[in-house]
Amino acid sequence: MSEAEAVTEENVASRLGFKDGDLVQEYGYDEDVDFDFREDLEDLIGGELLTEDDHEVVDGVILWWRADDGDLVDALVDSLTTLDDGGVVWVLTPKSGRDGYVPPADIEEAAPTAGLHVTTSPGVTADWAATRLVSRRKK
Template sequence: MSEAEAVTENSVAGRLGFKDQDLIQEFGYDEDVDFDLRDGLEDLVGSELLTEEDHEVVDGVILWWRADDGDLVDALVDSITTLDDGGVVWVLTPKSGRDGYVPPADIEEAAPTAGLHVTTSPAVSDDWAATRLVARRKK
């Protein structure tokens, strides 16, 4: 990867709000994930992404989610068990027209049930849409 490509990848990874030394746990990893985005995240935070089996408290979660992956509410609940207060969950879904496409309404419907709130959806990948979820504010 050229230096210019590395800067671009770090900018894309940086749009997700992570920084050096953050711990990110990854769920739903498979051969179809965006490896450039993953590499950019690892370069940005300075460590490998943690796996589903890790139990460390993390600053953020990356959840790769496809239409046939099961129950999104269950996956979201599982993904936040090690999430630090103030941490974020990024749900990455195949974009419209691609295999495994998940309508944004599915995420918007599942998030509140899991105790999360949809905030933003920046462009981060040619093939994957990103949706940022955070814990709902306590009254």
């Protein structure tokens, strides 16, 4: 791994905007998730990620999503159940060419139906891309 890759990987969890003390709920966990990323995120927030079964109000959601996982709108709506006002949903999808790849257009189409707005899409790891979703502002 090059020095630039190491720095990028080191800082990826903090680039998602989470901080120490945040409560983050994880959906879509499976054996293909990036365990190094999860560990970095847990180190950053100072605790374990909450599971789909937890009911605490959370500051953010991590949704691991693959092409064959079902209906993305339903998953996004479910992820909002415990999300605090102003919280963020990060949809993590396999990058292009990887098993389970989800085209960005699928997320852009599903987000408004779930009441969310796509804001940014940084790379997260070698295998996963992230898309940041926030609640659409009410007029």
